[in-house]
Amino acid sequence: MIVCVAVVGHNNNPLYLQSFIDDDNTLKFHYIVHCSLDVIEEKVSNSKRAGVNLNETFLGLLYPTEDYKVYGYMSNTKIKFVLVTTDQDSRDADVRNFFRRLHAAYVDAASNPFHVPGKKITSAVFAERVGNIVKSFGAPAPA
Amino acid sequence: MRASLRPSDPAVSPAIERVNAELFTLTYGAIVRQLLTDYEEIEEVNKQLDTMGYNIGARLIDDFLAKANITKCTDFRETADVIAKVGFKMFLNVTATVANWSADSMECSLILEDNPLVDFVELPETCQGLSYCNILCGVLRGALEMVSMRTEVKFVKDMLRGDDVFEIRMKLLEQMPEEYPYKNDE
Amino acid sequence: MAALAPTSRMRCMYIFNRNGVCLHYHVWMRPHTTLSQQQDQKLMFGLLFSLKSFTAKMDPVGGNKGNLGMPSLPGQGCSFHSFRTNTYKLSFMESPSGIKLILVTDPRMGDLREALRFIYNNIYVEYVVKNPLYTLGQPFKCELFNSTLDQYVKTLQ
Numbered sequence: 001m002i003v004c005v006a007v008v009g010h011n012n013n014p015l016y017l018q019s020f021i022d023d024d025n026t027l028k029f030h031y032i033v034h035c036s037l038d039v040i041e042e043k044v045s046n047s048k049r050a051g052v053n054l055n056e057t058f059l060g061l062l063y064p065t066e067d068y069k070v071y072g073y074m075s076n077t078k079i080k081f082v083l084v085t086t087d088q089d090s091r092d093a094d095v096r097n098f099f100r101r102l103h104a105a106y107v108d109a110a111s112n113p114f115h116v117p118g119k120k121i122t123s124a125v126f127a128e129r130v131g132n133i134v135k136s137f138g139a140p141a142p143a
Numbered sequence: 144m145r146a147s148l149r150p151s152d153p154a155v156s157p158a159i160e161r162v163n164a165e166l167f168t169l170t171y172g173a174i175v176r177q178l179l180t181d182y183e184e185i186e187e188v189n190k191q192l193d194t195m196g197y198n199i200g201a202r203l204i205d206d207f208l209a210k211a212n213i214t215k216c217t218d219f220r221e222t223a224d225v226i227a228k229v230g231f232k233m234f235l236n237v238t239a240t241v242a243n244w245s246a247d248s249m250e251c252s253l254i255l256e257d258n259p260l261v262d263f264v265e266l267p268e269t270c271q272g273l274s275y276c277n278i279l280c281g282v283l284r285g286a287l288e289m290v291s292m293r294t295e296v297k298f299v300k301d302m303l304r305g306d307d308v309f310e311i312r313m314k315l316l317e318q319m320p321e322e323y324p325y326k327n328d329e
Numbered sequence: 330m331a332a333l334a335p336t337s338r339m340r341c342m343y344i345f346n347r348n349g350v351c352l353h354y355h356v357w358m359r360p361h362t363t364l365s366q367q368q369d370q371k372l373m374f375g376l377l378f379s380l381k382s383f384t385a386k387m388d389p390v391g392g393n394k395g396n397l398g399m400p401s402l403p404g405q406g407c408s409f410h411s412f413r414t415n416t417y418k419l420s421f422m423e424s425p426s427g428i429k430l431i432l433v434t435d436p437r438m439g440d441l442r443e444a445l446r447f448i449y450n451n452i453y454v455e456y457v458v459k460n461p462l463y464t465l466g467q468p469f470k471c472e473l474f475n476s477t478l479d480q481y482v483k484t485l486q
Contacts, residue, residue: 111165111263113172114270123265201465204426205458209450216425217402289426291347291402320402321427323378324349325371 002085002134003068004029007106009118010078012037016121020134033082036062036070040080043072057103058096073099079106098137105129159210159233168262175275185272192274196281197288204286207233216290219315220244223251226283235259239311252299255309266303275303283313291319338435339482340417344453347427349374352457352468355478377421377429384409410442420445428453444485452477 006029007016017033019026039062047056059072062082069090073081081102083095109115109126174195178188207213211229216222227239237259243252260276274280280296287294293316300310337357344353351370362369388407411420413436420432422445430445430453456474463469 108263111169111172112265113169113176113263114265114267122267125265198465202458205424205428205449205454208424208426209454213425214408289347291427318402321347321378323375325375 001087002083002137004032004082004084005102005130005134006033006082006084007102007121008033008037008080008082011118012080013118014120015079015118016126016130018127018130029084032065032068032070032084036072036082037080039063039070040072040074044074058099060092071095071099073103075103081106094137098133101133102130105133164236164259165262168259171260171278172264175273179270179273185270189272189274189277192277193281193284196278196283197285198281199278200282200285200287201289203234203282204289207286217318219292219318220248220251222287222290222292223253223313227253231255243312250312250314253311253313255311258302258309261303264303271304274298274301276301276309280311283311287313291321293317293319337482338438339485340433340435342433342478343370343373343429343431345370345374345377345429345431346466348466350466350468352428353474355475357482373431374429377431380409380412381423411440422446422449424449438485441485444481448478448481452481 001020003021004017004019004026006014006018009015014030014033017026017029019029040059043059043062057073057075059074062070062072064070068084068086069088071083071085071090073083075081081099083098083102105126106121108129109121109123110117112123115121115123175188175192178191179185182188182191207230208216210233211225213225223241227241231237231239231253235258237255237257239253239255241251242254243250245251258276260279264275266273266275274297276298280298283296284294287296295314295316297312298309299312300306300308302309339357341354341356341359343351343355345351349371351374354366354370364372384407408423409421411418413419416436418434418436418438418441420434420438420441422430422442428449430449432441432445432448434441452474456471456477457463457469460469460471463471
């Protein structure tokens with residue numbers, strides 16, 4: 001089950017963070033997301049050092065904590081998406097799909113002329129779309 | 144208004160060029176944002192959009208008359224139909240419907256369910272009085288004035304403000320036939 | 330003055346807007362003029378204004394019989410399109426937006442309605458109306474318009 005979704009800007013500034021459990025302790029998620037940024041940096045610079053020109057946007061499992069698994073995704077404009085879930089066996093394809101849809105929703109929200117790049121995303125439509133994507137996460141693909 | 148709704152003969156009418164819809168939407172969004180920064184007051188921005196639209200409409204009319212092969216434009220009812228079916232289709236690739244005619248055929252509404260100008264747009268709290276698509280009102284007013292119809296055009300329903308469609312109300316104030324312009328008889 | 334072959338049948342062209350402003354006067358071959366340019370244009374506009382009104386009034390089949398001399402909407406009534414004398418032919422086209430194109434040619438020229446339509450659609454609209462630096466309602470001077478027009482009329486012989 002997904003517990004938190006976050007969007008972080010290219011300056012590591014938080015743009016959006018939404019938790020999906022009835023827990024007022026969103027600070028915990030801020031902390032998890034913040035730590036995951038370090039892991040993302042490391043992964044990206046590792047691939048650069050290894051000489052591999054990694055064009056991959058999906059960064060896979062970043063690190064497991066005792067309760068959660070954290071997945072990362074970075075667009076080519078250095079916008080990072082972080083997914084925190086309690087599922088122990090999420091399918092790779094599902095997570096990739098999730099990030100793809102999240103990225104599309106982000107692009108639409110960023111195309112709003114009233115959105116200021118670098119500021120928090122306040123769009124209600126975006127929040128709704130994220131909610132929908134989260135709800136349909138892990139659902140079996142239509143036959 | 145007799146418009147040829149068949150594909151225009153390319154030998155006489157110029158071909159219709161297309162532009163990427165997202166580019167158009169984003170460009171318009173940038174214009175509105177800049178106007179908000181320059182003028183600060185919402186009412187002033189609405190007025191500026193209308194003026195810009197008027198200048199566009201006064202030129203667009205010749206382009207439209209050329210591409211749609213229109214030779215006559217004297218009846219307001221026919222004109223409204225052509226605007227909705229041919230005009231909006233040609234320039235915005237959407238079709239509008241004409242509705243709510245007044246008893247004297249001087250007023251009508253154009254209903255738009257789809258509007259490329261507002262893709263991705265959400266009005267923030269600070270801009271609630273903004274008529275985001277006001278440029279369209281100006282365009283219609285400018286174009287109609289060039290075909291001798293003085294009109295008043297405004298939005299009465301706006302999807303960005305929570306309504307279910309866009310509704311533009313057009314009111315014909317008067318038809319101005321051509322006057323002999325030279326006053327002194329030389 | 331544009332350079333055309335000596336066998337060319339084009340003489341000159343006027344473009345007026347609805348307010349009588351002569352937006353453009355293009356001359357190919359006009360050896361004999363008696364009036365100043367301004368008077369010439371006024372006379373031409375006045376002639377066409379009256380001719381339109383006259384032809385509408387004298388229409389044996391048409392509908393709206395306004396009073397002679399009363400202003401009418403462009404496109405209302407029947408539309409006159411040319412007259413011919415022994416030395417020249419004058420062809421006329423009016424758009425619903427009040428733009429009037431007049432072409433004066435050799436009298437042996439055929440029907441120029443399609444040609445006028447083409448000039449309006451593809452040359453005037455493309456190079457003048459769409460030019461953001463052009464102020465509507467003012468006379469224009471546009472090289473691209475002139476050269477395209479010259480190219481086109483060469484094909485009209």
